[in-house]
Each structure stands twice: as structure tokens, then as C-alpha cells.
Amino acid sequence: MADMNRRTVLTLGAALGLGGVFAPQAAQAAQAGRSPWTWSPTRSVLGSGSGTDPQWVWDDDIDRIMANVIDSGQVPAVNQAILPWVHNNQPLPTGLPPELSTWLQSSTQMPEWADMTKLRRAADFNRRKDLYLFVIYGIGGGIMSTVIPREAKSVYWSKGGADMQDRAAKTFSFGYDLSDIDAFEQSGEFVVTSNKTRMVHAAVRHLLPQSPHWQAVADEEIPISNQDILVTFHSTGTFAHRKLREWRVPMTRADEEAFLHSWQVALHFLGVRDEYIPATWDAAHAQAAEILTPQLTWTQEGQELAEVLLGLTAQVDLGVTRGFLNEFVRYQLGNEVGDWLGLRRDYVAAATIRAGWPTYIAFREGLLPVAPVSFYMFDQFVRALAMAFLNRGESGTTTPITIPDMNRP
Ligand code: HEM
Incomplete structure (x- = not known):
């Protein structure tokens, strides 16, 4: 967190759509360490509470x-x-x-x-x-x-x-x-x-x-x-x-x-x-x-995990390139996160996503009369992604959750 300055926090807040509610006071606290817990228990499902962090x-x-x-x-x-x-x-x-x-x-x-x-x-x-x-x-x-x-x-x-x-x-x-x-x-x-x-x-x-x-x-x-x-x-x-x-x-x-x-x-x-x-x-x-x-910030562990996760996803035939995947991450999380993780730029893919994703949604939701040109590319991508994550394609079962008895060696 030490390298997280107020500007970074605010830029990220904006990228994730949190800018409007993100208080400068919290940014200052972020610089010093962790944010103070000020969220009131009156806003919880219980409606009251101790206020303990x-x-x-x-x-x-x-x-x-x-x-x-x-x-x-x-x-x-x-x-x-x-x-x-x-x-x-x-x-x-x-x-x-x-x-x-x-x-x-x-x-x-x-x-x-x-x-x-x-x-x-x-x-x-x-x-x-x-x-x-x-x-x-x-x-x-x-x-x-x-x-x-x-x-x-x-x-x-x-x-x-x-x-x-x-x-x-x-x-x-x-x-x-x-x-x-x-x-x-x-x-x-x-x-x-x-x-x-x-x-x-x-x-x-x-x-x-x-x-x-x-x-x-x-x-x-x-x-x-x-x-x-x-x-x-x-x-x-x-x-x-x-x-x-x-x-x-x-x-x-x-x-x-x-x-x-x-x-x-x-x-x-x-x-x-x-x-x-x-x-x-x-x-x-x-x-x-x-x-x-x-x-939110960069760590060595996070960098490696992101590489593994994106590598796994890229192994599946989603009908798109790794550059497209990188840009889809940037589209959702903002360039600051993309830069931390060293996600290589693909400006053509970035432009395709910026223009095509909103129209893909609009057509799927019945808000556009004609399918946009990129519709099938996005459709293949999201469907293949769904199948890949579900891991149910061939086995028909999910992987059982088990209690670990050790750490990573
Ligand atoms: C394990 C979900 C929050 C760290 C798991 C597992 C699930 C899960 C389903 C079992 C899968 C497995 O064994 O690998 C969730 C959900 C969360 C949450 C839905 C909150 C909404 C967290 C948080 C942390 C965390 C906040 C750490 C800060 C771990 C670790 C394991 C685990 C270390 C065990 C991995 C292993 O050694 O097998 N979590 N988790 N989880 N989770 Fe979470």
C-alpha cells in the first residue's frame, strides 16, 4: 500500500465506478496504511451493531x-x-x-x-x-x-x-x-x-x-x-x-x-x-x-496469479487472442490495473471491445433491431468462457471442495 498515493486511489475509484462516493479522507488513510472503518451498522441487514472494525x-x-x-x-x-x-x-x-x-x-x-x-x-x-x-x-x-x-x-x-x-x-x-x-x-x-x-x-x-x-x-x-x-x-x-x-x-x-x-x-x-x-x-x-x-495494488504474488489465470483462460479456444483478453481486463478494471499486471496492449482489440461490447449487449437485450457485425465474435467468446469456467463440459460434475491439510510448499 505504501506506493498507493491519493491520485492513484481516486483514478482507480473512477475506473471502477466508485469515484463519486470515494472520500478524500479515505485516500489519506490509505496512504497511511489501511482505511479507518466508518461504515455504520445501521446500514446492515441487522440494522445495528458494535461498530467493531x-x-x-x-x-x-x-x-x-x-x-x-x-x-x-x-x-x-x-x-x-x-x-x-x-x-x-x-x-x-x-x-x-x-x-x-x-x-x-x-x-x-x-x-x-x-x-x-x-x-x-x-x-x-x-x-x-x-x-x-x-x-x-x-x-x-x-x-x-x-x-x-x-x-x-x-x-x-x-x-x-x-x-x-x-x-x-x-x-x-x-x-x-x-x-x-x-x-x-x-x-x-x-x-x-x-x-x-x-x-x-x-x-x-x-x-x-x-x-x-x-x-x-x-x-x-x-x-x-x-x-x-x-x-x-x-x-x-x-x-x-x-x-x-x-x-x-x-x-x-x-x-x-x-x-x-x-x-x-x-x-x-x-x-x-x-x-x-x-x-x-x-x-x-x-x-x-x-x-x-x-x-488495490500490485504484488508479486498477484502478478503471478494473474498470469496463471489469464494463461488458463487463453488455453481455451475462446475464438479471441490473448491481446483481446488483456484488453477485456483493461476494459473492465481500467488501465491502471492493466499496467500493474503488465498486460500487453492490443489497440485494435481495445477499439473492437469499446465499440462492440455495448452493441452486443443492446442486441441481446432486444434494444437493437439488427445484430452488430461483431455480435457472433462476442457471442462465441462469452459462451466458450462460460463453458470453460463451468468445467462441467465433459465430466458433468463440479470439483469437490476439500479441506486443505498443508500450505503451498
Ligand atoms: C478457498 C470462496 C473469500 C482465501 C475457497 C474455496 C471457495 C472460496 C469456494 C474452496 C475452494 C478451494 O478449496 O480451493 C470464497 C468466497 C469468498 C472468499 C465466495 C468471499 C466472498 C476469501 C478471502 C480470502 C480467501 C477474502 C483471503 C483473503 C482462500 C484460500 C482458500 C480458499 C487461501 C484455500 C485454498 C486452498 O489451499 O485450497 N474460497 N472465498 N477467500 N479461499 Fe476463499
Whole structure:
């Protein structure tokens, strides 16, 4: 963060559409270190709270339980037990340590403020807008995660950092299960997937502090705080909301609220306290301006992860060049991020995207009578991207999420 000056922060804020709400005061704080937490709990789903900075809040009960599982060598047994546990309506797996079973009994309950009507609408919205969401989550959000230093360092130095293809597939199964038509229904999978993820994060909180590599680069003692999880939400969900609006994708107010609601419930299941979960999109964007934008910067780990991620994507036949991919990242995240990551320029591709992407959307949404010339190129690109990320093409299954028992060597 030391090389992050006020101008950089403001330019980035503008690129990500956060300029209007980004306060100079936060930029100054960013220069000094981390932003002060000023976001009010009155703007949360709970409507009140202590106001404690969420960078000092983790997930105490499951953190202790998973530390015990790791230290007593029970990770293989737990992984075996949770493998067949997939659907929301399945009974909890047997063969787990009793304290983990007891914890799961309450952690798998829907929060009382969850609204199934909104969640069903969100599922329908996700289906209707899925191609844009793939592009936003897969390219914009995915690459943004590499310029969030704490996330980049944690991912790089954890076990999964050594095999990014597998890791990307697992992470994508979270997005897939959240966006699935029956995500929160009895037949869906999201409650299980998010609880497994919460267990993985708890395991990482115990393992990473033991990694000498991570210790050497980290600016914190325990990773994946509540604030870090909120930051990731803003680099995916909040960013998606911003881009959909910016790209003039038609959405009703009910669609927007439903989309937010599915993320609110997701954050709850990931262990974020209700007092930090934004109640409205305005509150979410304000929170993002406070905790996401000031953090974005280059790290060695992020640079390498971005190369791996873009390399993986470029391996798939998307019908476009790597230069096009680089420019699509720049189109979504701005040139500052593109320059940090050293993404080679392709000015022809840049011009094609600037002119073609808005018309592609307009035609798909029935707002243009005739398909633009570049329509099929964009269409092939987004569809191939969707297939690549889904990783379901041939196997028909997602990669199961498992608890790690070590760090990246
Ligand atoms: C693991 C999703 C936030 C670091 C995972 C996994 C999923 C996931 C699905 C399991 C896949 C796997 O095992 O590789 C999410 C979501 C987040 C979030 C949806 C917030 C909305 C974070 C944050 C950090 C982080 C903020 C770090 C600052 C990690 C690490 C792993 C992991 C290190 C384990 C990788 C491994 O060694 O296998 N996450 N995550 N996550 N996550 Fe997150």
C-alpha cells in the first residue's frame, strides 16, 4: 500500500465506478496504511451493531474446531465424510468429530431474515443474465482478486495456490451453486457448498500463519477476516452490480434487490456477521469505496496469479487472442490495473471491445433491431468462457471442495 498515493486511489475509484462516493479522507488513510472503518451498522441487514472494525473479526468457533481437526490429523477422515454431502436436503454427514457436527447443525440453518421469494427471483435473474455474470466474475472479478494484496498472498501461499486450475474450478463451483436455479431450495447445493467453504477458510486461518513464505510477505497475523470476505464480495457481487448498471443491462428494482439478497445470504453462510452485511446496494457501494478501492495494488504474488489465470483462460479456444483478453481486463478494471499486471496492449482489440461490447449487449437485450457485425465474435467468446469456467463440459460434475491439510510448499 505504501506506493498507493491519493491520485492513484481516486483514478482507480473512477475506473471502477466508485469515484463519486470515494472520500478524500479515505485516500489519506490509505496512504497511511489501511482505511479507518466508518461504515455504520445501521446500514446492515441487522440494522445495528458494535461498530467493531471487521478486519479484527474472524470466525471463532469453527476456527477452533478446524484447528483441532488439523492438529489431530483428522483432515482425511473429514474430507471422506463430507465428500458425499452435496445437497441442501441431505442429512449432515456421519463420521465427523462431534463438535463439528454440532456446529454444522446451526451453521446450515437459513438466517431468519432470508426471503425465499427474493432468492427465487435472484435465481431467475442469475439465469437471465448469466453470460454477463460469467464475463464479470470470470474476467473482471477473477483478475481483480489478484490486485487485492491480502487475497493474492493468501491464495498464492495456500495449498491450492500451486494448482490454480483446480483452485479456479473449485471457486467457480461456489459461484455456480450460488447462481443455480435451485441454489437455496432443498434440492440445491449452495448451503452445503458455502459451509464447506467456511470450513476451508477456517482451516486456512490455522495453516497459513505456519507458512514461512506467507509470514514473510503478510501484513496480518491471521488471514480471511470478516473484512477480507466483504472485500471479495465487493470485487465480485458489488462489482457485478456496478458493471451491469454501467453496461445498461436492463434490470428491475426487484431484480437488483433479489440479486443483492442472494449475496447477503451467501455472506451470512460464509461467516460474515449480520452487522456488516449491507442492507442495500447504496450501502454496499459505500462500503466498497471504503474497504475495496484503497486496498488495490500490485504484488508479486498477484502478478503471478494473474498470469496463471489469464494463461488458463487463453488455453481455451475462446475464438479471441490473448491481446483481446488483456484488453477485456483493461476494459473492465481500467488501465491502471492493466499496467500493474503488465498486460500487453492490443489497440485494435481495445477499439473492437469499446465499440462492440455495448452493441452486443443492446442486441441481446432486444434494444437493437439488427445484430452488430461483431455480435457472433462476442457471442462465441462469452459462451466458450462460460463453458470453460463451468468445467462441467465433459465430466458433468463440479470439483469437490476439500479441506486443505498443508500450505503451498
Ligand atoms: C478457498 C470462496 C473469500 C482465501 C475457497 C474455496 C471457495 C472460496 C469456494 C474452496 C475452494 C478451494 O478449496 O480451493 C470464497 C468466497 C469468498 C472468499 C465466495 C468471499 C466472498 C476469501 C478471502 C480470502 C480467501 C477474502 C483471503 C483473503 C482462500 C484460500 C482458500 C480458499 C487461501 C484455500 C485454498 C486452498 O489451499 O485450497 N474460497 N472465498 N477467500 N479461499 Fe476463499
